[in-house]
Amino acid sequence: MNISFKENRTLLILLLVLAFVIVGAIYFYTLYPKMEEKKRVLQSIDTIEIEIEQLNQKLLSTSDVKAATEHEFELRKKLPEKREISSLLMSLQEIELVSEAKINEIIFHDYDALVSQSGLVEDVDSEEENEKDKMDDEKGEIPVTNIDIAALPKQLKLLTLQMDVDVKDKAHLLHFIQEIEALERVIRVDDIRFTLDGEADLAVKEPDETINIMLQITTFYSEVEAN
Secondary structure (H helix, E strand, C coil): CHHHHHHHHHHHHHHHHHHHHHHHHHHHHHHHHHHHHHHHHHHHHHHHHHHHHHHHHHHHHHHHHHHHHHHHHHHHHHCCCCCCHHHHHHHHHHHHHHCCCEEEEEEEEEEEEEHHHCCCCCCCCHHHHHHHHHHHHHHCCCCCCCCCHHHCCCCCEEEEEEEEEEECCHHHHHHHHHHHHCCCCCEEEEEEEECCCCHHHHCCCCCCCCEEEEEEEEEEECCCCCC
């Protein structure tokens, strides 16, 4: 009786050990590899997400640099680093052709003068402004470009041009001024002076409508200081 009980007990223990071994084998050869694979996949996903974030940061940085470069490029169209007189003269020649005008003479002034040291005056009281408007009407002057010099950086340098120009009539004069104001480079029209024909000239059958104007413009440039 006791021998039978011991044999059953031993058999039970063996069965339990065998079951443990079988379960362990199933876990080790089936479940464990899958768990390790899942762990590796999750780690790979984390690595990829980190790389994507780094790439996004690089793209944002590249976009910022590109935007800054484009902004600098557009700014230099308006405010070149040098006088670029040749480019300015070419633009004026193109305007001369388009507006059918004739530029007789160009005189340059204020080479390398700073805006902060210039004699440009922006603030005019109402009485002086009204008086100037009356004089403009009498002389046949037209409004000039409205650029607030006080709002420009003081380190900017300016270049002033005085031009003697012949235009066919007042319409061509307006066209000439509009073409100047349409230039990408910042240009301020400071003063325009011309005289309209009198009654005696208008009485002629075929009066000469050519208008001679004295035009003063100012352009700006910003030199980059060497480090």
